Amino acid sequence: xxxxxxxxxxxxxxxxxxxxxxxxxxxxxxxxxxxxxxxxxxxxxxxxxxxxxxxxxxxxxxxxxxxxxxxxxxxxxxxxxxxxxxxxxxxxxxxxxxxxxxxxxxxxxxxxxxxxxxxxxxxxxxxxxxxxxxxxxxxxxxxxxxxxxxxxxxxxxxxxxxxxxxxxxxxxxxxxxxxxxxxxxxxxxxxxxxxxxxxxxxxxxxxxxxxxxxxxxxxxxxxxxxxxxxxxxxxxxxxxxxxxxxxxxxxxxxxxxxxxxxxxxxxxxxxxxxxxxxxxxxxxxxxxxxxxxxxxxxxxxxxxxxxx
Numbered sequence: 001x002x003x004x005x006x007x008x009x010x011x012x013x014x015x016x017x018x019x020x021x022x023x024x025x026x027x028x029x030x031x032x033x034x035x036x037x038x039x040x041x042x043x044x045x046x047x048x049x050x051x052x053x054x055x056x057x058x059x060x061x062x063x064x065x066x067x068x069x070x071x072x073x074x075x076x077x078x079x080x081x082x083x084x085x086x087x088x089x090x091x092x093x094x095x096x097x098x099x100x101x102x103x104x105x106x107x108x109x110x111x112x113x114x115x116x117x118x119x120x121x122x123x124x125x126x127x128x129x130x131x132x133x134x135x136x137x138x139x140x141x142x143x144x145x146x147x148x149x150x151x152x153x154x155x156x157x158x159x160x161x162x163x164x165x166x167x168x169x170x171x172x173x174x175x176x177x178x179x180x181x182x183x184x185x186x187x188x189x190x191x192x193x194x195x196x197x198x199x200x201x202x203x204x205x206x207x208x209x210x211x212x213x214x215x216x217x218x219x220x221x222x223x224x225x226x227x228x229x230x231x232x233x234x235x236x237x238x239x240x241x242x243x244x245x246x247x248x249x250x251x252x253x254x255x256x257x258x259x260x261x262x263x264x265x266x267x268x269x270x271x272x273x274x275x276x277x278x279x280x281x282x283x284x285x286x287x288x289x290x291x292x293x294x295x296x297x298x299x300x301x302x303x304x305x306x307x308x
Contacts, residue, residue: 038220046220062204070129078137086145107132107193132193133186144178180244
């Protein structure tokens with residue numbers, strides 16, 4: 001990323017903070033009431049004070065442990081079940097209807113179920129987090145695997161490859177872009193639900209501490225929790241996206257300096273081996289190229305994609 005883009009992003013964040021500081025320091029009350037909001041300075045002071053205490057880092061570690069455990073389980077289960085549904089008619093008939101019934105149920109609505117099923121709140125929160133991230137990964141994997149062209153699979157079969165070879169050499173690598181799209185969505189949904197679950201039935205955690213600050217009307221502390229949640233969500237989402245880009249380096253890269261060329265601009269006319277793509281037909285015919293020719297005495301015109 002260029003320095004100009006970094007500067008633009010920093011300026012955008014700084015402008016938002018300035019607007020926040022202005023609205024709260026002036027106690028603006030035009031339909032939206034900002035007179036009770038803490039200022040940027042008050043939130044920064046509360047954050048600096050809490051960052052020097054042990055409970056803050058204990059809450060941070062608890063939330064990260066829950067999110068990593070639940071998200072890892074959701075990633076493995078979502079990819080496995082999504083691939084099975086897309087590749088197996090039996091799995092689609094057996095698991096598909098049940099999952100489609102459960103998918104619209106909000107994960108946070110499963111808090112009573114988690115309390116009844118699991119012996120500890122910790123396990124229940126991980127279960128809710130896993131459920132929240134599972135369905136985005138499942139759906140994206142199912143569609144990504146189903147959209148793969150069968151030509152690649154037929155090529156592996158022609159060369160003597162078996163089912164395992166097709167799965168690990170064709171299906172999963174080909175579906176990786178779609179899978180990581182679901183993982184990126186899943187990590188965000190997982191953060192929403194883990195914080196909500198901590199507020200309802202948690203012990204320790206950023207969500208639990210934020211709710212406790214709200215009950216004692218400590219608004220700077222509430223905003224400290226909100227800022228912490230946002231920063232953690234941004235860091236984990238960035239980590240998932242970077243891992244996706246690293247594992248899909250074989251994809252054609254998009255030039256960030258300008259728009260992607262249109263298909264018309266990328267299409268060139270190719271008139272056969274040994275000829276210039278821009279050469280006139282008559283000039284190319286007299287170039288003396290060797291090789292099999294069509295019945296008309298010239299190479300047939302073909303259209304070919306050329307990436308500049």
